[in-house]
Amino acid sequence: MTMERDDWQFPWAKGWPEIDRAGMVEVDRRMVETYGIALEKMMENAGRALATVAWRRWLVGRDAPRVTVLAGNGGNGGGALVAARRLAAWGACVEIVLARPATALAPVPAGQFAILKGMGIAVVEDPPEGAGLILDGLIGYSLSGAPIGRVADLITWANGSGTPILALDVPSGFDASTGRLAMPSVSANATVTLALPKRGLTDPAVRWAVGDLYLADISVPPALYATMACPIRTPSFAGEDILRIA
Numbered sequence: 001m002t003m004e005r006d007d008w009q010f011p012w013a014k015g016w017p018e019i020d021r022a023g024m025v026e027v028d029r030r031m032v033e034t035y036g037i038a039l040e041k042m043m044e045n046a047g048r049a050l051a052t053v054a055w056r057r058w059l060v061g062r063d064a065p066r067v068t069v070l071a072g073n074g075g076n077g078g079g080a081l082v083a084a085r086r087l088a089a090w091g092a093c094v095e096i097v098l099a100r101p102a103t104a105l106a107p108v109p110a111g112q113f114a115i116l117k118g119m120g121i122a123v124v125e126d127p128p129e130g131a132g133l134i135l136d137g138l139i140g141y142s143l144s145g146a147p148i149g150r151v152a153d154l155i156t157w158a159n160g161s162g163t164p165i166l167a168l169d170v171p172s173g174f175d176a177s178t179g180r181l182a183m184p185s186v187s188a189n190a191t192v193t194l195a196l197p198k199r200g201l202t203d204p205a206v207r208w209a210v211g212d213l214y215l216a217d218i219s220v221p222p223a224l225y226a227t228m229a230c231p232i233r234t235p236s237f238a239g240e241d242i243l244r245i246a
């Protein structure tokens with residue numbers, strides 16, 4: 001039986017604009033090309049924020065809590081692998097389940113995975129029963145069509161596990177361009193979205209799948225948003241790394 005803490009003290013944040021997949025791809029590209037903020041840096045911030053919410057809401061005060069980390073082969077999986085590293089260092093017993101063979105990991109997530117292997121963190125083929133929390137890092141804003149294959153199987157397994165699920169960026173199966181949920185989609189207890197809420201995430205109609213929504217700062221310069229193809233004006237994180245926004 002999972003006891004859940006929900007004593008998040010950060011202020012309710014209002015007025016954050018939404019961003020769709022194309023906008024976020026532009027942000028990612030310009031972070032690297034214009035500002036030299038490498039993907040590894042963004043991913044580290046993303047994974048640390050995910051681990052922080054996981055720890056503060058579900059794991060704090062427990063002795064060696066078990067966490068299952070579902071990781072896809074892209075950037076979303078990479079962020080979840082960073083969170084796995086942080087949680088393991090904080091005392092969690094972490095088990096990684098990859099959606100595809102390790103050889104299919106994109107280069108930066110592959111680097112994260114290599115670090116975990118070096119730390120001796122368990123990688124299992126079948127998702128284990130009895131964890132206290134599941135991290136959903138299967139698919140982020142690059143969903144293409146309804147989830148299929150092992151990704152779909154892992155989503156279905158997680159939803160039926162009875163274990164709380166914390167999603168990274170979007171619940172896997174949520175389309176960040178249309179704001180719609182595919183079949184199957186992760187039904188999360190909470191989601192940590194990055195930089196700006198992806199389009200549709202704050203819609204009350206998808207709240208049952210998104211859960212409580214947190215926004216994590218990955219240090220996007222305001223000038224980047226202001227000079228995008230469709231400029232965005234953003235309020236400030238004002239000293240907080242993570243805000244609860246819905």
Ligand SMILES: NC(=O)C1=CN([C@@H]2O[C@H](COP(=O)(O)OP(=O)(O)OC[C@H]3O[C@@H](n4cnc5c(N)ncnc54)[C@H](O)[C@@H]3O)[C@@H](O)[C@H]2O)[C@H](O)CC1
Pocket residue numbers: 024027028039042043046072073074075076077078079106138139140141142143144145146147148149151152168169170194195218
């Ligand atoms: N600035 C940021 O917001 C940052 C975001 N990060 C994270 O990266 C993801 C986006 O990463 P990307 O590599 O583009 O792809 P995904 O991880 O979303 O998905 C990759 C993977 O998913 C598989 N896939 C897609 N559709 C399906 C499907 N229908 N069925 C099965 N499998 C599917 C496919 O194999 C793709 O290759 C973003 O959301 C953030 O979480 C960065 O970490 C930091 C900067």
Ligand SMILES: [K+]
Pocket residue numbers: 076136137138139140167168169170171172
């Ligand atoms: K996800």
